[in-house]
Amino acid sequence: MRTTSTLIGAAALTLALAACGAPSEQASGSADAGEGEGPLRVGVSPVPHGDILAFIEENLAEEAGLELEIQEIADYNTPNAALVDGDLDANYFQHRSFLNEWVENGPDAELTYVTDVHIERLGLYSETYESAGDLPTGAKIAVPNDPANLNRALSILEAEGLITVDPDAGETATEGDIVDNPNDLTVTPLEAAQLPRSLSDVDAAVINGNYAIEAQVTEDANVLAWEPEGEDYVHKYANGLVALDEGADDERVQLLAELLHDERVLEYIQQTWDGVVLAVDADGEISE
Secondary structure, X not given: OEEEOOOOOHHHOOOOHHHOOOHHHOOXXXXXXXXXXXXXXXXXXXXXXXXXXXXXXXXXXXXXXXXXEEEEOOOOOHHHHHHHOOOOOEEEEEEHHHHHHHHHHOOOOOEEEEEEEEEEXXXXXXXXXXOHHHXXXXXXXXXXXXXXXXXXXXXXXXXXXXXXXXXXXXXXXXXXXXXXXXXXXXXXXXXXXXXXXXXXXXXXXXXXXXXXXXXXXXXXXXXXXXXXXXXXXXXXXXXXXXXXXXXXXXXXXXXXXXXXXXXXXHHHHXXXXXXXXXXXXXXXXXXX
């Protein structure tokens, strides 16, 4: 069964880490989490997470003896809250940076990052230009406005020699930390979900892989550059399977973690989203 749940409207479609969860509004973990009975209820973002679990459900789960209940959730605030409330057994939509920030600002509950699955690469896209070097003086560049992905976006522009970012800003760098901008670029942070539809209004935009896929930007626009794969790239930015501490050893969760690294799944990711989504194998390495 693949169940689609649209739990929060478009207004909640934001990656702003500081806004993740309301500590005083969430309950603690439910008593039935991790009991290991019935279908495994997993909350996912529709693309590519939901597609990957649907592939497992259709091709691997029955043979492995795993029953899945896939709940597609359109926002980034609900999946962790639903896990804490006992409405889900696991979720698959976030990277460690997002999870850590949510836990810091969320309820008194312990969540475990079970395993890495894939990386959605940030790319610099343009409908007009074919390379970063083609961007004109004064070009308008849109970037994600949430802290983790804004820093990633700036790293792309810096790697292409378009700007220099203050090294002291670290992983919380914003457009205000640009110390050298020789081409007088205008860097404008926007809500990540709005970037694809804003592409026609700017010279280029740094867009999250999932939104680029959903809006067919990967097919209709030029990729000027991919984000650099720096130190701890997988550890920082891989999206993975998450469960409550007491549910992390649930045999259903562990079985799903194993299936997520099946060679057939790795191949499916590579063939379906070639270059945009990078599969991560069981050893935590990007699958070639």
